Structures are given as structure tokens and as C-alpha cells.
Amino acid sequence: MNKILLLQLIILCSSRVFLTTGRPLAADGNPVPAPAVHREVYADGRMFDISHRVTKELPSWDSKDGLGQFLFSLASIKNGSVVNASEMKMSVHTGTHVDAPSHMFDNYSDAGFDADTLDLEVLNGPALLVDVPRDKNITAEVMMALNIPKGVRRVLFRTLNTDRQLMWKKEFDSSYAGFMKDGAKWLVENTDIKLVGLDYLSVAAYVEALDTHLEFLASREIILVEGLKLDNIQPGLYDLHCLPIRLLGADGSPTRCILIK
Ligand SMILES: *[C@@H]1O[C@H](CO)[C@@H](O)[C@H](O)[C@H]1NC(C)=O
Ligand SMILES: *[C@@H]1O[C@H](CO)[C@@H](O)[C@H](O)[C@H]1NC(C)=O
Ligand SMILES: *[C@@H]1O[C@H](CO)[C@@H](O)[C@H](O)[C@H]1NC(C)=O
Ligand SMILES: *[C@@H]1O[C@H](CO)[C@@H](O)[C@H](O)[C@H]1NC(C)=O
Numbered sequence: 001m002n003k004i005l006l007l008q009l010i011i012l013c014s015s016r017v018f019l020t021t022g023r024p025l026a027a028d029g030n031p032v033p034a035p036a037v038h039r040e041v042y043a044d045g046r047m048f049d050i051s052h053r054v055t056k057e058l059p060s061w062d063s064k065d066g067l068g069q070f071l072f073s074l075a076s077i078k079n080g081s082v083v084n085a086s087e088m089k090m091s092v093h094t095g096t097h098v099d100a101p102s103h104m105f106d107n108y109s110d111a112g113f114d115a116d117t118l119d120l121e122v123l124n125g126p127a128l129l130v131d132v133p134r135d136k137n138i139t140a141e142v143m144m145a146l147n148i149p150k151g152v153r154r155v156l157f158r159t160l161n162t163d164r165q166l167m168w169k170k171e172f173d174s175s176y177a178g179f180m181k182d183g184a185k186w187l188v189e190n191t192d193i194k195l196v197g198l199d200y201l202s203v204a205a206y207v208e209a210l211d212t213h214l215e216f217l218a219s220r221e222i223i224l225v226e227g228l229k230l231d232n233i234q235p236g237l238y239d240l241h242c243l244p245i246r247l248l249g250a251d252g253s254p255t256r257c258i259l260i261k
Helices: 003-019 106-110 140-146 181-190 206-217
Strands: 047-049 071-075 085-088 097-099 124-131 154-158 195-198 223-226 236-244 252-260
Touching: 097 236, 140 181, 181 206, 195 236, 206 223
Parallel strands: 124 154, 154 195, 195 223
Antiparallel strands: 047 252, 071 085, 097 223, 097 252, 124 236, 236 252
């Protein structure tokens, strides 16, 4: 091949590779996109994603194996379809999620108090992130000592679960920290809190999980947000936004939750 032609070819190729995007080209001639970035914090450090990414490794209630496969392909570009399209299958109590009154009460279930009826006004508004003592579950005594002012309607309780990184371990750990029944009862009777958030799969400690949920959900006024990701955030006052999926008839729903400083 003529040397000048070869040189021109090299310049042509290298300019396509390096001058357009600085990235290599795929077989179809388009640049290979840079790998996507998965973020926890947005808006120059003012907006925090406090929901857990749904992965196969998420812990799942009473299971050693975690969530496992939850996405299934219906159509795939690699297989010659024009689109990628998937379906999913998982518990409505997977990862970061809310509980509806129908989760615990058959009469509320019959009356239709499902995930779609949860009050968006409660799920969105000013919220306090507090650290609770690491050496106890959340009892009435602990609640009293936290001294949460009247008028505070949304509280995210950060516990030993965050330090232990329990939501990042696929094996379910029943020794997680949470509310004891008397702690829930004290909250219901003595505070204005209508949204209770916690950093493991249940707001209620395992030993009293059922009774504690009953205390919280009996009035249908309190929304429970479970499986929050509260790592690396300063305690204090934020704007909370939680938007569960409108699952008709469901006793819970996965939700995205964010905090804005
Ligand atoms: C792609 O096609 C192969 C062979 O028919 C099949 O085994 C595989 O399940 C398909 N994958 C998807 C994602 O549809
Ligand atoms: C598209 O489908 C393929 C399977 O054929 C899968 O490997 C890939 O992750 C899918 N991409 C998205 C964004 O779903
Ligand atoms: C719903 O049932 C529970 C017990 O299962 C009972 O304590 C509660 O009073 C009932 N609520 C209403 C509104 O009927
Ligand atoms: C909280 O209760 C669980 C049982 O539900 C127990 O295993 C755990 O040790 C308790 N946590 C603390 C900090 O006392």
C-alpha cells in the first residue's frame, strides 16, 4: 500500500477514535459509552438517597440467601430484539419499603387500607434524623430519653444496624436493633410522630416484631418506613421525600426515599 494513503488512513482512524469523544469505538462505529455512575449524594452534597439499591444481595426476611434473582428478561437486544425489557418478582417488603395497615390487620385489609392509601403528606415533609443509644433496643425509656420535641412528625431512627452494616449483608440477622412494644406504645401515646423510619428490614425488634407493629399500625395514622440507608449523614433536620409505588391491594410497597438539607 502507498505510504501516503496508509498515513491518511491512520490519521482518519485515529481522529475518529480520539478526536470525537476520546473513547474507543464499538463494532457499529459508535463510541462505547463511559460506564454509568451510581450515586448516593446529589446536588453538591445537599441531597441524599436514603433508599437501598435493589440487588440480589439485599437481605430478605428470615432468609440466609438474600433477595436472589428478582429481574427476568422478557426481551433482549443481545438476542436480536429491538429492546431490552424485564419483569420483576419480589416481596413488597423488599429493601427500603413502607408498611400499610393491611400488613397486620385483617379488618384493615378488608377495608382496603393498602399501600395506595398511605398519606403522601405524612411521607413528605420535615424530618429529624436521630442517633439512638447503641447498647439497647428502642424501649419506652430510650424514647423518653431521646426527648423528641412535640410537633416533630417524622423521625428516622439510626441504630447499631447502620454501624453493623446489616442492610449490606445478605444473610438476615435477627439480632438487629429496633423498637420494643413499650417503645412503640410510648411513641404513639406521647409524641406527634406519624412517620417512623429505621435502618433495617423492620422497625420492630425481632423478639416483639408482631406486637410492636400492632402498636404502630392500630390507629392507621403512622407510616413505617423500613430498610433505610442512613450511612454517612449528619443527624439533624432535613426535608424527607418518600414516594412508594401505588400498589393497589398491597400490604407494603418498595419506596424511594431522599433527604434534602
Ligand atoms: C437468548 O436466547 C437464548 C437462546 O435461544 C436463550 O437461551 C436465552 O434465554 C435468551 N436470553 C434472553 C435474555 O432472552
Ligand atoms: C439488556 O439485556 C441483556 C440480556 O440480554 C442484559 O445483559 C442487560 O443487562 C440488559 N440491559 C439492561 C439495561 O436491562
Ligand atoms: C381491627 O381488628 C383489631 C384486632 O384484630 C381490633 O383491635 C381493632 O379494634 C379493629 N379495628 C376496627 C376499626 O374495627
Ligand atoms: C435487640 O433485640 C434483639 C432481639 O430482637 C437482640 O438480639 C439484640 O441484642 C438487641 N439489641 C440490643 C442493642 O440490645
